[in-house]
Amino acid sequence: MFPELDLPGRREENRVVVAMSGGVDSSVVAGLLKRAGYDVVGVTLQLYDHGEATHRKGACCAGQDILDARRVAETLGIPHYVLDYEERFRAAVIDSFAESYLHGETPVPCVSCNQTVKFSDLLDTARSLGAAALATGHYVDSRALGTGHRALYRPVDEDRDQSYFLYATTQEQLDFVRFPLGSLTKAETRDLARAFGLAVAEKHDSQDICFVPSGRYADVIERLKPGAAEPGEIVHVDGRVLGRHAGIIRFTVGQRRGIGVAAGEPLYVVHLDSETRRVVVGPREALMTRELHLRQVNWIGDGTIEAIPATGVEVWAKVRSTRPPQPALLARRDGDIVVELADGEHGVAPGQACVFYDSADRGARVLGGGTIARVARSSVTAGVASGDRLSTGTAAA
Template sequence: MNSLDLLKAPEDTRVVVAMSGGVDSSVVAGLLAAEGYEVIGVTLQLYDHGEAVQRAGSCCAGQDIDDARRVADTLGIPYYVLDYERRFREAVIDPFANSYVSGETPVPCIACNQTVKFADLLATAKDLGADALATGHYIASRQDGAHRALYRPVDDSRDQSYFLFATTQEQVDYLRFPLGDLPKSRVREMAEEMGLAIAEKPDSQDICFVPRGRYSDMIAKLRPGAAEPGEIVHLDGRVLGRHEGIINYTVGQRRGIGVATGEPLYVVAVDADKARLIVGPAEALETRRVHLRDVNWLGDGRIEDAAGGQGLPLVARIRSSRPPKPARLFADEQGVYVDLQGETGVAPGQACVFYADDGPRARILGGGFIARGEKSADAEAALKSLSAQTVAAE
């Protein structure tokens, strides 16, 4: 058994490494090459780079391809660039735009992992005769009986499990994540020890295809006319003003709403059909339950057996920047839903990820996308009242 839990000597094991041009994936390639594996580096060209070529803090930019190529030359491994621009637009950019216009808050990095990276690139790796596809994600993977299971990494500050919950069991069995047991500080040291020119390169922070991090600018470009003006309505029914397009707002937002009433107001809901922005006090953001779609279950057995009846106690994360909190998962005739504790600002389109516990190396049990949330009884009643008033007016 080699270090990748494969029944071959390293020199007889071919591994494709997804190289982004950053520190993490470069170190993965260096580690595996040093252990004697037959490493092939692959970078996906995902979008028309344009102004992103020199933009610091992005990922998948034009400079990244040059950086990955230099790393491959330093390590002495074969390296290829695959043109996935059309596929990336179809599978990630267009659905992102459609979701945003419909009033959701999508997470495109999850879609990218689901489709381009862990479906298309994984298939390419198999076509190349690779025994595994390795990436620089901070998540742990270990053998668990006949299959592999995913766990949160050692470095909690780098935990990327929120973005990888949709990885299927078949994909988990083929993928390898060598950085799951390493802190980021050690990874940078290793890059220096390997003599890699990218050792001090900043981490990517923005969504790669969103210039300067402004979602609304990108949506306006992709969907001209999507920024339709509409009313800003308080939960109590008062029309407070007008907005310049729902694509400029997301649930939980406080700044930049554009109305003043003497009380702090937050975006409580986005009514895309009526181009309305519904606002209210902070307490109206509290969410007690979320109903999920496109659920991916990575726990033992069937989700219906694990979460049926009284539900399954676990911890759940509804934003990548928030820690997991105690929750209870249900799977019954209503579908799959999660009862939450102390969560606010939950928006459709976000992910809800399940963990076995709140420990630093907790097992990832899967997750799903939020179709809708249930707020407090008062907030739900107010939203229903607004909807009823609109129907009556029509």
Template sequence: MLNSLDLPRAPRDTRVVVAMSGGVDSSVVAGLMQREGYDVIGVTLQLYDHGAAVHRAGSCCAGQDIHDARRVAERLGIPHYVLDYERRFKEAVIDRFADSYMNGETPVPCVACNQTVKFSDLLETARTLGADVLATGHYVRSEQEGAHRALYRPVDLDRDQSYFLFATTQAQLDFLRFPLGGLSKPAVRELAREFGLSVADKQDSQDICFVPNGKYSDVIRKLRPEAAEPGEIVHVDGRVLGRHDGIIHYTIGQRRGIGVATGEPLYVVHLDAPNRRVLVGPREALATRTLELRDVNWLGSTPLAENMSCEVFAKVRSTRPPTPARLTLENGQARVDLTDGETGVAPGQACVFFDSDSPGARVLGGGWIAKARPVGLSAAPDFSRAELRTHAVPVTATPVRG
């Protein structure tokens, strides 16, 4: 008979390492595992120390959060360890975050953190502690299907974190458990109160936990002073409209704070990092249908094959629902054609695949966006030149047929 973690042994003979960030979600996971009689060990990672972040509401994995995790472990009566991962986190997440912005990309550091520090380094630490599984407070579901586990969207779609877990490998997924996937956030907070945990009403952590006050450009400027070099703001029709103080202050799709005025609404269309140019244009110049991906991770039951093409549902933002698309793998290059198009898609973001757009959709994997081809510009624009023209192609371009 299998226990609640799909393992063939009694809970008391099953060791569960819980990744405890100090927030309510991971704390409730520890409480649930302890209540069910598992051999529970709590592990908290110290990832950074930003002074102001020590007591900043909405932070995680530093200062007060470590203290909160320790108090929860004491309340539950489980062993608790704090591991210093600051150096690894800086190398694998913060430095990559800064370099990505310097290259004109819009990174997703939460994915990088899960991909490296949490589901690689911490997972190995859990194994050294004799763990049978590593449990986290992510809102996703996983189910055993044959010899492996499959990843699905959670019951509470308002808390869906599947977008941030696309890079989880099959081997990692088989070792991970997500006990909150079938619960809503209010239900989780109620459990925290039932367990008598001090974090029951604690504010949720922010997406970029290591950025004090939400000013990511300050972090980048400190790490990479050269990132603040000035350059030109250029219209897609070739006009030089003004100057900027560094491309790190801009993201694709940005409307406000561009720093120039022409009497028409302008949006950031492209960041030309080598030439330090910010390209701007009308909204229709942001329309994108074709994406080129790198570092694709596939979690589907049928393996990817060279020169294959299949229908999927894709998300290019964590807050958007999956929409119809076609994934093509040809000559070692992965391409996604978005049936209805999208606006403001930026290199560095993630494109995540699902098998449907239903609430219970299975996560098929995803990849990092290497290039987003705007349909409002020429088919293969040379962004290193200013001689660009917009063609006012609407977002709802002709659908890609199977």
């Protein structure tokens, strides 16, 4: 079961740089390519190193993981390099994550990490090492189209599908990067790690947000932006002021527990207004949305995003990595990219990603995606921000 990377010439003539995080997935990629006869070079990025994170289960790209990657490289007999990318990672990922949270958004830092540090900076490093390709341990697939370019697809293992986090990959990057695990399940990957004699075979998977050692986002943001968490009001969607809060960074859209006010009904965070520092709460039905407006859209389907008509084209869309794609209409209106979800979705927040596919099937092609700039809800209106009583209808949040 050796991967074929669609590279010209003999395998031993093709150098492939493997992004080794120290986990089982990227380690198996290195092992597969080494056994297949490619000239493999392992590269590990040190992205952060802040105390407890280096020893926490589920951390990645820090102290222990670097040691694990080095041990794997020694076992496989491949050269291994560690690159200090801490400053780049902080500027491109951590700082933008904090800024987004301060503006009441729910960012997905794994998207920006893949878009900038891993598939931009590391790709340049791979080329400087004379590599014909960069390989990673992501559970996605890519295939040649017969046009000189490659396309991105969902993997065989739907439970491990990471295509949601890779929608921002450009066509140039996609043509250079390879994903050897796209046709494997996680169980098969671990079996291969055992067969290769790798010490990381039973290692825990890394968590999504690797640089939050405690799992408390607010703590990280307060450390990065001291004094930025300002108090404000907790307001019901009907206009009533229910209480006070210590900073909108302590809340996320869709949150139910820990809001800090008592009411005769279950309340959810519906909207976060960074300008007025208001946390807007309401019943679950107030979280429903069917219309999303996107920014920073990346298109890797056929044609161009500019060719999308105002009448729209049918796609399948995901607004969370753990949710299956649902039917949607993708349209270009007044310069905006708009997604209309056929079934709607609860708790969608600005800052999240919306990713497009050509079907809901396993192996569906990724067409692109973008960051959610605003959503349309049934209850939230501009009156929330000004303190006016809310009216019925739909408005952007």
